[in-house]
Amino acid sequence: MSNTITLSPVTRIEGHLGVKVDIEAGRVARAYVAGEMFRGFEVILRGRDPLDAQHITQRICGVCPVEHGVASVLAQDMAYKVAPPDNGRIVRNLIQGANFIMSHISHFYLLSGLDFVDVAMITGYQGRDRGLLELQAWVKSQLSSRLVYPAAPFLPRYSAKYLQDQETNFGVLRHYLDALEMRANAHKMGANFAGKLPHAATLVPGGVTDKVTDLQMTKYRTQLEDLQVFINQSYLPDVVAVAGAFPEYFTLGRGCGNFLAYGVFPESADGNAKLFPAGVLLGGSLQKVDPEAITEDVGQSLFSSASGRKPFDGETVAAPDKPGAYSWLKAPRYQGEPMEVGSLARVLVGYTDGRNAALKSAVDGLLKTLGREPKDLVSIMGRHAARALECKLVADRCMQWLDQLVPDAPAFSDFTIPDSASGYGLTEAARGALGHWITIRGQKISNYQCVVPTTWNCSPRDDRSNPGPVEQALVGTPVADAENPIEVARVVRSFDPCLACAVH
């Protein structure tokens, strides 16, 4: 006998996500992950001016706008045969790096943190931290009020085993409050070069619109130093502490076992050398990324357009009533296989690639601290650990990029838009491999396709009924209490899903 549990909406992710799991003998036997929203960006983009693309596509997602902007300008760089000057390339990295840092800190504390932290424990707090005492006073007054939902949005929540060690719990909770400020600071840092965040103003093909000045660099540097302190002294230690309290989560949520990274943060003029290298881990062996191997199935997606198309030939025709289809996500496949993307994919590809010595030694160091093997990283806790580690590596590298900027030197190379052209831009969002494909005819966009990180991770079944990575990761997860299926939520959130991105 199986019993179906529906989690819809899954909150504390970005966007509209529904998950259905069939439980047999206390474990997930089958999972169905559904994107529950659609806007049709690829349809809206057709016929528009190509220079609209980096602005429009950033609005796909308010959490990862910079990355869509970067994917779009990379695709246009290729189409217009223009390469940004060093300042332009580095400024793009600094904006994208700031957004990575914002995203990872937000994810661990604001989004998944409440799956582990026990907010209710604050009523018994006896320490002297001012922030925690304020929180305690607020929670107590809320609990004694007549509000329908006191202490919202922190309560209500699933009844479950949360952090039990008081010192750890109050530490992470204190850092939740700090994280609210830190994530805003990361955006502030990026806005020095982006004009504003979210939705960066300055990204254009050929580089960026703003000038590089000493003042911007100094402000960025000061803000980055504060963030490095938070990442090193709070974020990383908190991940280690939470991992220590939930060791079973190193064995759950393994997923499909295939990993894809397009690589990100170009460090050479031709864009080929990257901080995180590109690579595919398929059946355990590392391969080069071949963009021609990417296709999108729509057999079980709410689209009537052709299935199995490569992105340059991709179509997006909505079919909201299509029988048997259950998601607004297409099902991207690499050589026909589902692929996990994200920090874990980047870290594993970089670790296996081995050329980035800082990355390799950082992974080895963290594994030693955790008392774990590399294989343990492919798990719920492994994803959180990979994200924290990557956050540190990105922050450290941002400091080096700052030193490479030349104040007042150009950050933009001019271009003209050809009558007909095409290009693709492959980069990484905090959540994983992101690609945009643009085709231009008569100086207008004739086709635009986005294959997005959470489209990979939260993909529905493909035309062969092969489930997507999160659907596979859920299978085997024990669910102790069907009324409080927190284990399912923890698996899903470990992928940091971004549904506005995924459905676009």
Add this chain to the structure above:
Amino acid sequence: MNALSRRSFLQLSARLSALMGMSACAIPRIAEALEDLAQGSAPVLWLQGQCCSGCSVSLLDAESLTPYKLLTKYINLGFHQTLSSATGHQAVETVNKIIAQGGYVLIVEGAVPAGMPRACMFGEEPFGNQLARAARNAKAVLAVGTCAAFGGIPAAENNPTGAVGAPAYLRSQGIHVATILVPGCPCHPDWLIGTVVHLLKFGIPPLDALGRPKAYFSKSMHDQCPRFADYERERFARTFGEEGCLFKLGCLGPITKTDCNIRPWNGGTSSCIRAGAPCIGCGEQEFAAKAGFPFLTKARAAGDKEA
């Protein structure tokens, strides 16, 4: 702080009901609702339609009043999809219980897929239905961001879902409730927080003809532009990264009424025009609406250069 007098409430309500095309008999009810709101902290219900969460993210970037203070001192945020602990059926129950109780400020982020209800679901319910239920019991509605206010990009030309802004959708459902539009793509956190606090402490702020708070949406970007002197001297940037007025690169400052030029983003860090990026008019009703009206007109400026 001074609460508003009964007389001012009635004046505000009259203005508002005229704006919303409602009959005079609705005025006392609106006034009553506003008076209740002005008592202090209020329950807030935040619903997301066809949105990117960018306005939520922007709110979290606030410095004028930190999000933590907003949550703990000003409002009781009963539900927010990105922040709430409650998941799955707990989330559905939470929202439904708040709606049943009534008397909250409803914040809407995102457009409504009026032509394709399946294109936005909350649990088993189409977002449009949920929004209509929630608006009926709300004391006031804040349409936050350009998608919620006017439809934004989801409602742009050729869109497949028949998307519309929240006020237009509610009108089509015959629902009349005090509604304030706080557009922007994203919405500047000061605009949202300023409006929420004004609403809670004093009632509905003075609004322009579109329903936007005049405090933030009354002056043209162009008139407050740091590059205005360049415009006066006809010093125009011909391509990106150049000094000068950005008009020939497509800057929509002259037809955009937002105060970004005197209210920089991210805690006063910068703004589009300061950073050399032409204004794309993201707080206006026409934002992104027409495929043939591009954000940037680099070709035009480049043509000038050759001439």
